[in-house]
Amino acid sequence: MRFALISAALLTSVGLVLANWFAEIQRDRALGEAARTAELVARAATGDVLHVEQLRRDFVPMDEADRVQFDDKVRSIISDDGIVRFKIWNAQHWIVYSDNPRLIGRWFPGDDQLAQALAGESSSMVTDLSDPEEMEERDFGRLLAVYVPLRLDATTGELTGDGDGEVVGAFEIYVPYSTIDAALADDLRLLYLSLAISLAVLYLALFRLVAGASRKLRLQAAMNAHQATHDLLTDLPNRRELVARLQDMLDRRYGDKYVALALLDLDRFKEVNDALGHHRGDYLLQQVAKRLTTCLPSHCFVGRLGGDEFAVVVPLHGRDDSHAQECAEAIVRALCEPVLSDGLTMQIGVSIGIAVAPHHGDEQDQLFRRADMTMYVAKRAGGGWAMWRPEFEEESARSFHLATALRSAIEHGAISMSYQPRVSVKSGRVLGFEALARWTDPVLGPVPPNEFVAAAQVAGVSLPLVSHIVRTSLSDFVALRRADPSLVMAVNVTTTDLVMQGFEEMLFSTLDAAGLPHGALILELSEGEAIQNAKLLHQVLQRLGDRGVKLAIDDFGQGYSSMDRLRSLPLNEIKIDKGFVAKMQADPTDRAIV
Known part of the structure; x- marks a missing residue:
């Protein structure tokens, strides 16, 4: 409307100027x-x-x-x-x-x-x-x-x-x-009428043209403003917008009004992205965004920080943080449901860290840091959610030291290997060896394998770590195998290792360089990882099996595995958990399972 009024005023002014000019010309012509x-x-x-x-x-x-x-x-x-x-x-x-x-x-x-x-x-x-x-x-x-x-x-x-x-x-x-x-008056009336009609037609044409262009510019400006504050892939608010909203809530917080910040990191997303392609990874992120906005109350503010990281700001009605816990549980339930894409099932999990203002900090930087360290605590615990506690500061410092020291340990060959014999119960003959990685940090002392493997994933050095383990164990195995060419070497791997780009190339180049047949290597995967990622792993395991590498499930029986799922995987061995073996003499059920 404002544009229309301004345009009309401008054209009217132009029309008056032209009318006076033409009238003067007409008057001079008549007098002449x-x-x-x-x-x-x-x-x-x-x-x-x-x-x-x-x-x-x-x-x-x-x-x-x-x-x-x-x-x-x-x-x-x-x-x-x-x-x-x-x-x-x-x-x-x-x-x-x-x-x-x-x-x-x-x-x-x-x-x-x-x-x-x-x-x-x-x-x-x-x-x-x-x-x-x-x-x-x-x-x-x-x-x-x-x-x-x-x-x-x-x-x-x-x-x-x-x-x-x-x-x-x-x-x-x-x-x-x-x-x-x-x-002259007759001529001027005709002139004014013609000029008015011409200007009216021009106004309508220009108004339609400029109004259309103005509408497009307004839409483009609105789109640009939206894109400046929203993620292009998921259309969720981006980091900048989420930080601004959190700061606004913190500034307006008063009395017993608490605010919770929950940071989310998707578990096994990298494996899906590497194994199934970025287009399915993008689709998965879009589905995650939809589920987050659907499963949470409308007063929660959901945003994407980047990659597979999301955040939720939860206004609390008082000092009770149970509402934040309820939201976290709703997120875990929603994201643990499988995602279907072109007939393919994608299964992921989520790790959530929660920090509450002002109980865990008044400043947004402090909330982000504590929610982030809590999220990694939840991830190391196998997923789910965790609420910040003071002792996490020490755990975070340990995790940071591990991530830094592990990179140096891999570069300097400080990860040592031990080999546990695989012995036949019937004959007592040694059938092969299982490679066990060991690391003693100068500051922390001996670090459990499950801890430094998790640290490698956080630090982004999973491929260098598994490459060091495979190359070292196969190099040592060459000497061990000279005495008995039928011996095999088992190496423990994770889903992250198997689907990581470059893993298969590294594996077969190492086998070929050592002069070992592919069948001399057994890759062991834990029961939990195999079952949770069966669909994701099937193609990778099939390729490895087709080239002769043997595949095994480790510690079978610790979880609640479905035999139908196990049968879908191209496995060569199942290693039964020692808990079943230890009790099989006393428990007929365990003996039957074994």
Whole structure:
């Protein structure tokens, strides 16, 4: 509406300027046309009556016969052409002739128009006959006074219309301005109407064009503003918007109004992304975003921080943080449900760390840091959610040290290998060995394998770690196998290792470089990882099996595995958990399972 009013005002202003300009042109044209008509009339009236001698001297009266003839001719012209007043001036400002006899023989200084005519240029002006010097009692109204120079032909000595002739006098003719004004008014009305219609059409065309462009610009501006604060893939608020919203809630928090910040990291997302492709990874992230917005109350603010990390800001109604825990449980339930894509089932989990203001900190930076360290505590515990506790500070410091020290340990070969024999119960013969990685940190001392394997995933050095383990164990195995070529070597791997880009290439290049048959290697995967990621692992395990590598499930029986799921995997061995074996003599059920 504002644009329409501004456009209308601008076009109206332009229209008024153009109208005045065209009106001035039209008025000048009308006056010029009237002046030319008057000039023709004047020349026709004086053509063969006026003598040059009457113009050259101060004043020479006309002969009576010439004056009568001139009067008759002028009266007919005045009658036919509506001329009100007719004067002839000589060059000395004497009136040689006028239709008003009282003016003949009088001298006047004249005006600018007379001076212009005596200088050789026609001129005109709108006036009346009210001046005393006109000696006119009648009211003719507004008149157009036209002044035309009288010229002498140097060759013939007669009056001429040639523009090069000598100026010897001037005509002064008055015609009614009302007829000119009426014709001019009609022309101007038509002009104004045409101009108004043209401007209206132009306004409508421009309004439609510019309004459309303006609408597109507004939409683009709104889209740009939305994109500046939202994630392109999931359409969730981005990190900047979430931080701003959290800060706003912290600033407006008062009394017992608490605010919880929950940071989410998807478990096994990297495996899905690497094994199934980025397009399915993107689809999975979009589904996660939809589930988060669906499973949480509307007052919760959900955002994507980047990658597979999300965040939720939960306004609490009091000091009780149970509502934040309920939201975390709802997220875990929603995200643990499988995601279907083109008939393929994708299974992930989630690790959630929660920090509550002001109980766990008043500043957003502190909340983010504590929620982040709590999220990694939950991840190391196998997923789910955790609420920040002071002791997590020490755990976080340990985790940070592990991530830094582990990278250095891998680079300097500080990860050592131990080999546990695989012995046949029936014959007592050694069938092979299981490679066990060991690490003793100078500061922390011996670090359990499950802890430094998890630290490797956090630090992003999983592939360097498993590459070191595979290369070292296979290098040592070459010497062990010389005594018995039937021996095999088992190496423990994770789902992350198996689906990581570059793992298969590293594995087979190491086997080939050591001169070992592919069947001499057994890759062991824990029961939990195999069952949770059966769909994801099937293609990878099938490729490894097709090239001769043997595959085994480790610690079977610790979880609640489905035999149908196990049968879907191309496995060569199942290693039963020692808990079943230890109790099988006393428990018939365990003995039957074994």
